[in-house]
Amino acid sequence: MPRIRRSLSAMIVAGTLTAPLCAMPVVHAAASAGPVPVVSVKTAPSQHAMSVDGVALTVTNPDMPVGASFTPKPGDSVQSASAEASGPFRFFSVTAVPFGERLPKSDYPVAAPGGAAAWRSVGGASVPGPVATLFGQKVTAQVRHEADGTSKIQTAQWIVEAGQRIWIIRAEHAEPAVPTGFGTGIAVTAASLSTPTTVNVTAANTGAQPHTALKAATAAASGDPAISVGTLASVPSSYWDHGNGTCDGGY
Secondary structure: OOOOOHHHHHHHHHOOOOOOOOOOOOOOOOEEEEEEEOOOEOOOOEEEEEOOOEEEEEEEOOOOOEEEEEEEEOOOOEEEEEEEEOOOOOEEEEEEEOOOOOOOOOOOOOOOOHHHHHHHOOOOOOOEEEEEEHHHOEEEEEEEEEEEEEEEEEEEEEEEOOEEEEEEEEEEEOOOOOOOOOOOOOEEOOOOOOOOHHHOOOHHHOOOOOOOOOOOOOOOOOOOOOOOOOOHHHHOOOOOOOHHHHHOOOO
């Protein structure tokens, strides 16, 4: 399944961050957007345009992957845009979680004002990494060494609160080919952080299994069983526990 799954699996379960989401690993909310929707700005090669949860972003990342990219659909409960490339594997994503919402099947608490610190406490041991400038705030990365199947990756993750949302910015690079200065020089600015969320927070959190829309899920490369439309409610709990709880009903 596309690595945006990685964006969600990697991001929504930063607590474990060791296994991708079932079928979308990182984003039941994200969908393939075809050829790189992350557009380089001609006057500044390291700057890229993204839109997440209706918020227009300018992302500065000197090492932005150029390859497959994914964008969220307005209204999806997970709003995450990402880009990835191979040879070696590189990945970058920006996820926004509106206040009152939580990432499905993750260890993160419900997003709330003042909640960034609690979100940073999820994910286990880490070491301080590069400082990013996110919406005018200086945020230190949490750097970890993780496994994605048989591959080993170094991750750098920044979590910040801005515009009635918790934001997760995440960069990954295959080991051992991690370049010196990986994750440095990253900045994110927004045209209007006051843009209201596109997510129906109340609907997304209704019921015993929030976020589990009745849609078909495809089997992941890891061999996850496929489930058909209308069967999600009856899927055994063991299915959702695959990959340390990273599988969910949104791919």
